[in-house]
Amino acid sequence: MLEEATAFVPGHVTGFFSAHPDDDPTKAGSRGAGLTLTDGVEVTIEPAEKSAIVLDGTEIEVEPVTTVLETLDATARVEATSELPLGAGFGVSGAMALGTALATNRVFERKLSENELVTIAHGAEVQAGTGLGDVVAQAHGGIPIRLEPGGPQDNKLDAVPARARVEYVSFGELSTADVLSGDTEQLTAAGKEALSRVVEEPTLLSLLYASRLFARDAGLLTERVTEAITEVSAVDGQASMAMLGETVFALGTGLSDAGYEPSVCATHPAGAVLR
Amino acid sequence: MLEEATAFVPGHVTGFFSAHPDDDPTKAGSRGAGLTLTDGVEVTIEPAEKSAIVLDGTEIEVEPVTTVLETLDATARVEATSELPLGAGFGVSGAMALGTALATNRVFERKLSENELVTIAHGAEVQAGTGLGDVVAQAHGGIPIRLEPGGPQDNKLDAVPARARVEYVSFGELSTADVLSGDTEQLTAAGKEALSRVVEEPTLLSLLYASRLFARDAGLLTERVTEAITEVSAVDGQASMAMLGETVFALGTGLSDAGYEPSVCATHPAGAVLR
Structure with a gap:
């Protein structure tokens, strides 16, 4: 041992x-x-x-x-x-x-x-x-x-064969259990639609686009999340909501450009690793 | 573009x-x-x-x-x-x-x-x-x-959930086409035996052990490769032959300990990545 x-x-x-x-x-x-x-x-x-x-x-x-x-x-x-x-x-x-x-x-x-x-x-x-x-x-x-x-x-x-700088801000928690005990029919339909879109065009832009439609159609957007995504779009950025949390993530400098003070990281090239 | x-x-x-x-x-x-x-x-x-x-x-x-x-x-x-x-x-x-x-x-x-x-x-x-x-x-x-x-x-x-320092020395080339046009029945039997051993115990040590048996049973060892593997074993190291090349790889400091001047690297935690 x-x-x-x-x-x-x-x-x-x-x-x-x-x-x-x-x-x-x-x-x-x-x-x-x-x-x-x-x-x-x-x-x-x-x-x-x-x-x-x-x-x-x-x-x-x-x-x-x-x-x-x-x-x-x-x-x-x-x-x-x-x-x-x-x-x-x-x-x-x-x-x-x-x-x-x-x-x-x-x-x-x-x-x-x-x-x-x-x-x-x-x-x-x-x-x-x-x-x-x-x-x-x-x-x-x-x-x-x-x-x-x-x-x-x-x-x-x-997988989408790409990498990107990622920014995120978190406004709070959402309960996975609460969401999954609600109307999942609408969510599942929106999820299938989003997946077929990304399978057809496996790029980062289409993933973010499909994610925004999903968040809207699944009825999961909160006011603060909607506001942040809209503000990132207004500066030509790409953002969506992290499922399931009151969190917005954006590609590149989307949130910074929109005036937020986000945490900054990047996509991780590897899966979980032993140190 | x-x-x-x-x-x-x-x-x-x-x-x-x-x-x-x-x-x-x-x-x-x-x-x-x-x-x-x-x-x-x-x-x-x-x-x-x-x-x-x-x-x-x-x-x-x-x-x-x-x-x-x-x-x-x-x-x-x-x-x-x-x-x-x-x-x-x-x-x-x-x-x-x-x-x-x-x-x-x-x-x-x-x-x-x-x-x-x-x-x-x-x-x-x-x-x-x-x-x-x-x-x-x-x-x-x-x-x-x-x-x-x-x-x-x-x-x-x-996959074997591990990582390791790796050393290697290369004595020359082997033709993949030549080997595969030879007696592959023996090779395939040895390969199956080795795989079942590693599936049973997916560790680095068992992978190296199975690889050595495979190299011997498939009849692929050359004189210089045999000598290097034997010398690494003599200093309690773990080495085997890279398929298909006249190349020996060892875990940790196996080849250095045996007096070789190997190239040194490590297992790579991620697959291929865009820079």
Whole structure:
């Protein structure tokens, strides 16, 4: 057993999605597309007498992380530091679950494959209801298009072959559970429409365009988000809403140009990695 | 149209493989496993009156690169610089084909997806007979396990969740075409055996062990390669032969410890990326 291991998992903003439930959490998930980010979560695993999860210095409960530790039969201290806010649409819980799976496998020498570890983290996240597609996107990196839902044994991924500077501002949280318990028929129809648009033209511009239509048609826009997206458009920028959070992300200098003081990062070329 | 675009593609040493021919080059390929490397090939594409391919300052013919340009209906100067020797088992031709696909798509705004570009490069490489699995491995990054052959529409990939310092020495070239026209029955049996070993225990140590057995059982070892692997083993290191080249790669400081003066790099965490 090693003393500790650390994994870095990129953040992930979803531009649009459709939900695909299944009794088996490793087959359930979402279709959609988004951007993985160089801002992300670093997770360090250290064997301990009693499991504990610490995010940016504060001990918290994160159900999918607990599930991952239990699945890997590990008792450990999970120390995470995040450049991104929790609950605001950046996939922080998915990142913590996937980082825990990768680093725990290394520390406790569980000898599982990458796909097996991604499957465990994805299933734990779906089961907890904290996310549907972040984990598989974060394992892939880049600008993933999720063509088929589920873990690596079932899903099908493609990607937009590009990279970009990304800016974002977050006004607050949105509850994934609340949204998914609402009218998902409209959301699913909007998600399918958006996906077919991006499959037809897999570019960053079409991804942002499809994402804006999705946010509008799915009825998820808040006043502050609408305002920010409109202001970025007014300066010829490209922005949309991160699903699911009261967060706006933009390509290049879109938010700065519109007078915001955004956080700045870029698309992340790689998936989750051990340090 | 942009003035130019550049892509970086990691090198790839195959530890073991089995060949899987098919009339459709996008379905043909190989099963196997190997390491992608931080040493790789940088490819810059610039529109030109007449296509030309330059590797490290010298104009050369690289059939899969020509095929990729033709498929993307592009006339361009392909300027590649490589940290790795051509023909020695590092996947340089595959890297040139994939880098050309990614950068050409960007310069000529062809709006293809990542999978479509990987499929074009893979098919071109298989058709030319210069490689069977390098392109899909190089698109994935890390330490890919190729469970099913073919391009992204058909294949199935997993990976060893690890990273390592890698050393290598190259004594010369081996002809892929010569090896594949020989007794491939023995090679295929050895490749299947090696793959099942690594699937059972997806770790770096088991990959190196399976690779050594494969090199021996497939009858591909040369005298100098055998000597180097034996000398690395004698100092408790892990080394094997790169398929297909007269090249030895080792984990950590294996070759240095054995008294060689190797090139030094590491496993590459990401697949091919646009700069």
